[in-house]
Amino acid sequence: MVARIQTVAFEGAEARRVDVQVQVSSASRPIFNIVGLADKAVAESRERVRAxxxxxxxxxxxKRVIINLAPADLPKEGAHYDLPIALGLMAAIGAIPxxxxxxxxxxxxxxxxxxxxPVPGALPAAVMANSHDFGLICPEPNGAEAAWAGDLPLLAPQTLVQIMNHFKGxxxxxRPEPGExxxxxxxxxxxxxRGQETAKRALEVAAAGGHNLLMVGPPGSGKSMLAARLPGLLPPLTANELLDVSMVHSVAxxxxxxxxxxxxxxxxxxxSASMAAMVGGGNKAKPGEASLAHRGVLFLDELPEFTPTVLDSLRQPLETGEISVARVNAHVRYPARFQLIAAMNPCRCGTGGADGVACRRGLRCxxxxxxxxxGPFMDRMDIQIDVPAVTPADLALPPSPEGTKEVAERVARxxxxxxxxxxxLTNTELPQDRLDHVAQPDAEGRKLLTQAAETLGLTARGYHRVLRVxxxxxxxxxxDQxxxxxxxESLSHRRARKGLIRSASHSADLGQKSRNSKNPYYS
Structure with missing residues (x-):
């Protein structure tokens, strides 16, 4: 006799069905084997089940006990296989029907x-069970999470004896109630x-269209403050977005x-985040920060301090909205449709080009x-602005009459x-063919864009991102037009990189001449 129960294996934020087959047969000596491409945590399940x-x-x-996790070529990872193995074994020995x-x-x-x-992934498991007309048995702490998946039969015991008594009658x-x-x-x-009206305008535009934003300015100019206020400008998650986000967070x-x-x-x-921490992966593939920011904001402060390979690993998800982690025996996909907000100082010392202050290390800093x-990473930043230092006069100004609530209403409209x-779809999510249809400028606008593309050396990607903004x-x-x-205005937000270098260069030259003018050997 073979007893059966279902469980799941996680691939990205999705749960795949796994058939747990338990067979107890005669043997000359006791044997307890788990087969089906199980990792170390699954193999150790037999000791936890025995205890x-x-x-x-x-x-x-x-007797001879064989646990088969089918399909056999699908990797099985994690300790959530304990309960289905135990229930299948209890059915095989007659402890429950x-x-x-x-x-x-x-x-x-x-x-x-x-x-x-409790184990991670209860919500994706419940969604899979509901789609196949199955019920779900999960730990009591996971019951409120799984209840969001629908009206499927749901049991959330605290102990193994509770579920055994339930099936024995x-x-x-x-049934647990959904969480709050x-x-x-x-x-x-x-x-x-205070102050920073240009930066506030850029933040509003970024929020309205879901555009990537880079802020460049000296320390203390308010870049992190602005980034922290972006989520308040964004509309709440829709029902479909809430499900997508919750599935990723459940797996994590x-x-x-x-x-x-x-x-x-x-x-x-x-x-200091590693590539696995940023995009996911590792020995046991888990969602990274980019996926945890799905449908939200990923803020990278001190952008040049990140490892270049980590930054470049974000180039693909910025275009496609998903991350594919290639492993030896599987490809794992995570959703990653996030809005990237980045901040950086103009140079290593932080003051180069700021209000005419010369960089201490010169142009090369x-x-x-x-x-x-x-360059390809910078090309994916739709809006690139300079955030100048805040002056004492700005700090003395009264609070702006417009706050988050007023700007958020315009963003929502x-x-x-x-x-x-x-x-x-938002403007930043539009496919190229649809963008060409809805973002046609008038004659004067097209002429300006063509001239600017040649003058600024815009790439094809940069050209279309100007249109999106x-x-x-x-x-x-x-x-409508x-x-x-x-x-x-859109073009004014794509000059930061070249403008920054020119600004830092000019400031450094002025500072060098000033120092040389005080040198008696300078003539």
Whole structure:
């Protein structure tokens, strides 16, 4: 006799069905084998199951026990296979009726005393179970999370004895309720930022169209403050976006007692982050920071301090909206449709080109510092602005009459225009053929864009990103047509890199002449 129960294997943020087959047969000596491309954690499951059975007064027969995890060529990782193996084995030895578990998917880690510990991925497992008309058995702490998947039969026991009694009919487990839905908090306000009107405008445009933004300025100019206030300008997650985000966070084990939030993710990794930490992967492939920022914001402070290979690994997801991690025996895909916000100083010492202050190390300081960021990566930044130092006069000004609430209303109106026109997509998500249709400038705007493309040396990608930003500017203005003014403002946001070098160079030259003029040997 072969007892069966279902479980899952995780590939990215998706759960794939795994058939757990348990066979107990006669043998000359006791054997307990788990087959089906299982990793070390799954192989150790037999010891946890054996100890949990002993704590319940159940003992494995002195026979040959084979656990097959099918399909056999799919890698199996993690401790969530403990519970399905235990339930399948209990059915095989007659401790519970075998037909009661055949229509269930089970996940959970067993403690030695039979307690069922929580595991990541309950929501994707529940979604898979619901799509195949199965029920789900999961640990009690995961029950509120799994309840969001729909009206599937759901059991969330605390211990192995509870689920055994339920299937024997001596105890009834009630269905858990979904966790709390958290609304976005007000958080910090844009009104707290003094001065920096140009940067605030750029932040509004970036929020309205989902554009990538680079801010360049000396320390203390407010770059991090501006970035922290971007999530407050973004509209809450839609129902489909909430499900996408929650699936990724569930696999990463970040959903606390099933609490979901409509606030868009905001991730700010340290510049020492490795490539695996940023894009995912590792020995046990897990979502990286880019995937955890899916449908939200990824903020990279001190951009040149990140390893160049880590930054360049983000180039593909910035274009495609997903990350593909190639492994020896599988390819794992994670969603990664995030909005990149980056901040950097103009040079290593931080003052080059700022308000005419000369860089202490001269021209090469800015050039070497910026050379850590590749040209193709910079080309993917839709908006690139200079954020000058805040003056005492700016700090003495009263708070701006416009705060996060007022700007967020304009952003929401512009997003509604885009979604209605683009079929649910923002301007930055539009495919190229659709962009050519909805982002046609008028004659004057087209002439200016053509001239600027030749003068500034815009690449094809840069040319189209100027159009995307101009389309967002027109949406903010409530205009169906892209005019010359929109093209001009969009172009003004793509001069930061060359302008920064020229500014730092000019400042360094002035500083060098000033020092030489005081030298008696200078003539």
């Amino acid at each position: 949990a059975f002993a704590s319940l007064g159940l003992f494995l027969p002195g 075998a037909d009661t578990i055949e229509d269930f998917v089970a996940i959970g880690e067993l403690a030695l005393d039979g307690t069922i510990a 001596t105890q009834v487990l009630s 839905m958290l609304e976005p908090e007000s958080g910090v306000d844009l009104r707290d930022v 084990g970040l959903l606390d007692r099933g609490q979901l939030s409509r606030a868009r993710p905001y991730r700010a990794p340290h510049h 800015a050039a070497d510092y910026q050379a850590r960021i590749s 512009a997003r509604r225009i885009q979604i209605d026109r683009n079929g649910g 101009a389309r967002t500017l027109a949406d903010l203005a409530g205009s 892209i005019h010359r003014l929109h093209i001009a």
